[in-house]
Amino acid sequence: MPPLNALRAFEAAARLNSFAAAADELCVTPAAVAQQIKSLEEWTGKKLFKRHAKGVHLTPLGANVLPGFMAAFDAMAASVQTLRSLANPQDIRIAATPSIAQLWISPRLPSLRTALPQMSVSITAMEAPPNLAREPFDLAIFFRPQDYIENDIIAAPDIIFPVCAPEVAQDLKAPGSLTAQTLLFDTTWKSDWETWLDKAAPGQNLLKSGPEYSLYSLALEECKNGAGILIGHETLVRPLLESGQLVAPFQTEVTLPSALTIRSMKPFQDGSPLKQVTDFLVALTL
Incomplete structure (x- = not known):
């Protein structure tokens, strides 16, 4: 079996259609992604990508196997997230833009700690929403278009x-x-x-x-x-x-078409630590 890192590099580069974007997601360099994919191509004896001046494209072989790898890594990531949340349900990790983290979440944290002292809330500031299926966050708080999905809570217009x-x-x-x-x-x-x-x-x-x-x-x-x-x-x-x-x-x-939106990977369950933290953040008026 080829190394897991090579398979991860292929799946990310194929899904994102970019070695550079895959490198950002995997926290490695584009050269490292290219090397991992080269080793996988050597293992298969076939090309998985077509390289050209404007970027890369999947070969028919690469396109054919991509859905299976995406499903496999989605399942693995979901299992890891479930393991983490079940092991430490009161550790809540939030991703948000720097402006939301500094100006909307941070002022609410003292009251949150007082009201829910058993919770441990960590904040990571980032410019773009994370892939909650792959990255270790419980909540993503961003201004998003109001294309409601099941796991969204609209905090404010x-x-x-x-x-x-x-x-x-x-x-x-x-x-x-x-x-x-x-x-x-x-x-x-x-x-x-x-x-x-x-x-x-x-x-x-x-x-x-x-x-x-x-x-x-x-x-x-x-x-x-x-x-x-x-x-x-x-x-x-x-x-x-x-x-x-x-x-x-x-x-x-x-009023813009976007809204301050709180998104989770899974539906919010009444009474869960995640729902308690979310409800408190939305309800609190400073």
Whole structure:
């Protein structure tokens, strides 16, 4: 039998149609993935991928065997997840974007520890949702399109509007006054300003470039410091609005097609540690 690592490399590269993406998922280098697949091809005596300048494609042999390997590794991953959750049901691992982890989950953790002291909650920040069938997380909390699936809980709609420091708001009477202001951008949600302006000031051509931040929390901090105006996501900025550190200078809001969504690999079971943690996070009002 060929080495398990070679089979894992083949399955990931074939499923993702990319050696580089497989390397990211397996936490190795693309060269290591290529070497593992080469060793598997040597074991079979046949090519599993066609290499070309734009990437790789499965050969008919590779395409034929891929579904079986996907099913096998899905079953193995599910068994590992079940083993982990049964052995330590009160250890909850959550994956979330950095903004959600910092601005929505983190403020809730002290109350969660008080209310559910038996739970151990770990948070991992990442830009893209993990594959819950393969990666060791119980919950994934991300803004997602509202294409509801059975294991989703919608925590809040995604509503956006401009926010700024109180002293900056004094000069804002209408969207047209934005021409004299600095617009701040988060690189993950760079289109937010355009989306909001299309509703608040159609045809006025008010969009302009401004400072960009790869972390939404950093953009918010600069916004609080008076550096400019940022598009706020209501779920993330509500505590800052309630404390008066930020204000919303205009009444126009836009509800995006996405929503703050909590997803698990398996259906939530009433009374389970996972459901208790999820219900607490959603119900808590800061």
